[in-house]
Amino acid sequence: MDNKLRGRVQFVAALVQNADLRGFFTGRIDQGAQKAVCVPGLNCYSCPGALMSCPIGSLQAFLSARPVKVPYYVAGLLLFFGALLGRAVCGFLCPFGWIQELLHKIPFPRKKLGTFPGDRLLRRLKYLVLAGLVVLVPMLLTDWTPAFCKYLCPAGTLEGGVPLVLLHGERLHLEVGPLFFWKLFILVAVVLSGMAIYRPFCKYLCPLGALYAPFNRVALYRMRLSEDRCVACGKCARVCPMQVDPSKTPNSGECIRCGVCVGACPTKALRLGVREKQGQGIRDKGQGIRDKGQGIRD
Amino acid sequence: MKLQRLIPLALFLAAVGLLAAGLALGQPRDVLAKAARVCLECIGVG
Ligand code: SF4
Numbered sequence: 198m199d200n201k202l203r204g205r206v207q208f209v210a211a212l213v214q215n216a217d218l219r220g221f222f223t224g225r226i227d228q229g230a231q232k233a234v235c236v237p238g239l240n241c242y243s244c245p246g247a248l249m250s251c252p253i254g255s256l257q258a259f260l261s262a263r264p265v266k267v268p269y270y271v272a273g274l275l276l277f278f279g280a281l282l283g284r285a286v287c288g289f290l291c292p293f294g295w296i297q298e299l300l301h302k303i304p305f306p307r308k309k310l311g312t313f314p315g316d317r318l319l320r321r322l323k324y325l326v327l328a329g330l331v332v333l334v335p336m337l338l339t340d341w342t343p344a345f346c347k348y349l350c351p352a353g354t355l356e357g358g359v360p361l362v363l364l365h366g367e368r369l370h371l372e373v374g375p376l377f378f379w380k381l382f383i384l385v386a387v388v389l390s391g392m393a394i395y396r397p398f399c400k401y402l403c404p405l406g407a408l409y410a411p412f413n414r415v416a417l418y419r420m421r422l423s424e425d426r427c428v429a430c431g432k433c434a435r436v437c438p439m440q441v442d443p444s445k446t447p448n449s450g451e452c453i454r455c456g457v458c459v460g461a462c463p464t465k466a467l468r469l470g471v472r473e474k475q476g477q478g479i480r481d482k483g484q485g486i487r488d489k490g491q492g493i494r495d
Numbered sequence: 496m497k498l499q500r501l502i503p504l505a506l507f508l509a510a511v512g513l514l515a516a517g518l519a520l521g522q523p524r525d526v527l528a529k530a531a532r533v534c535l536e537c538i539g540v541g
Pocket of ligand 1: 436437438439440441442443451452453454455456457458459
């Protein structure tokens, strides 16, 4: 799939998930029964347009209940999305990922930042966010929950906080305090860094990215490398916006399945899809044969 | 069947099992209850 088509899919996905456009004018959030279903990506359920629920917010709601509720339903949905698509969810269906891609298209700064010292280490942070803010804090510290939403999530600020506070704050008696400014600060940091770095929130902080990353190796939709076609020209690694080298780690947890490398490969050695082609010397490194760690090139 | 095909199948079965358990416990109702009100913490005013 070419990148233009992917952009259209992302646009439609964002629109479908936030199709209750009246909500932006009335300041009322949708309460329909379909909101019992979680979307696969990061989309705040307090967005006035949101038709469905955020999986990370829902997960925290279960874990912060007393006694703690095992989130079978949300875990089942996430496992289903992960086993089907892996991080293609990030590349195709996540509205907040798409917004960051749009920001990166702004021609400022002229020179975009690829990888940098500490990049590899920073990418591990998202696993800590998942384990700490999404799972452990809600289970152990009730007052701090939902910790990820409350202290970090810029999607909640952008999609819920800004429209509700700015357009309907007075009528809804929403009192802005230090927490709102803290979250606004995070949002501004993500927006500004997003102009220089491709999807900084997805790379470094997103708990959903961390959750789906391990599925890249086993998901139905994954990348296959035909080794007898690969001429090791390195083009795929050079064009990858996530700094993955798909000729070495086609199923790296950092790959969002954007397909840019597939389009750039001069010998069509890379393929993204569900079905395996037979008899072409394809090595599906899904089982991690050479896919060590996160597979990021320094 | 190759292991690489079995793994997604096993994951899908596990997902169906978890979903069934969640539905039996009425968990979609809990998701809806949380999502139908503005989450003040999520928008930064809680
Ligand atoms: S490895 Fe290919 S599909 Fe994956 S993020 Fe990089 S360019 Fe996109």
